[in-house]
Amino acid sequence: MKLSPRGLSIRTHNLCFLGFGNVNRTLVQLLEDRAAELRDRYGIAFRITGIASRRLGWIAHANGMDVATALALGTNREGQGLRRAQSVLDAPAAFAAAIRDVRTWLVAARADCLFEATSLNVENGQPAVDHIRAGLEHGAHAITANKGPIVHAYRELRDLAAKQGKRFLFESTVMDGVPIFSFFDQLPAIHLQGFHGILNSTSNVILGQMEQGLSFDEALRKAQTLGVAETDATHDIQGWDAAVKTAALITVLMDTPIRLDEMAIDGIRDLTPQAVRTAKRDGWRFKLVCRAKRLGSEVQASVQPEKVLSTEPMAKINGTSSYVFFETDVFPGLAITEENPGLYATAYGMLADFIRAVRS
16 A cells, blocks of 8 residues: 555545536646645545547546546547547557447446536536436546536435435536635534625626727627637626526525526626716726525525626626625625636636545
8 A cells, every 4th residue: 555755545546527628628737737746645646537528429448548648638629539539549448439428438437536527508407417417326426617517406416425425516616716615614504694796707807898998799709819708608698607606606505496597687788888888987887796695485696787886895806806795694794706717726626626525
């Protein structure tokens, strides 16, 4: 048995990455950057045994692939698919042509931990819900950056993880890697009464650009050029991304499941540059504000554009920064601000979840 410098026994974990876009690729690089610290300080070693995406298909290599190989897979161009993946790996054991679904892939890769980072499905959280369920039933920890499963299946997946003796963690779903969910784990027997904040960076960037004189479409194009907005930014503009994050916070931290159709949701598309600039001139700033308030046994929630007094902390949130202000029965106000995060922040949230999962 190998021991770390701190006398910890070192265990090697098989890691599988489902969805291999920017978030999971950045996570692989971060794992490599922190490999010595993980081993020496926490007794954690790892090998990458599975990578899957719509473009690559299901790649499993139970003996592990090195980080350079994994990242090379992530840079393949559209259409090259599994044939290119096989040539990069140059190992027949890695090319599992018979794999056609997530469960077979998890078995072939001998997964100990699943990192799920596929695209958000606002309507039902699929297929991410099924992916995570499969990972937990396989006997792996499940870590996700996808907000959909939290809103649509949190209690089911939480209870399944407990039954399996595994962890279902999702710190990167709201405010990137800021430890919002684990923060409240450190506040036992506290009751969250409500919160408000700014949780969507794309809308915040667009509104800031409109204040400077750009039209809505010009501001959107600039946000896309900066890499802040997706090519299809509909979820951000219409308020759905912020709404799903709000629902996730309510579902987990306020222990009250809420459907998106129970929320008042309005995006920023109908705001005119004149209205935005006039508000700023008069000492206000338009922000897409998320709100939740406990009313008896229910929670009332909304995501809507609001005029915020320029002297208020929320009005000073610029660019890709985020902000949330919590109201509890013990602390009247707890505020968390995240300043202009990058992809490493989201990846870090998943890394921190991984450490929590395997050390619990």
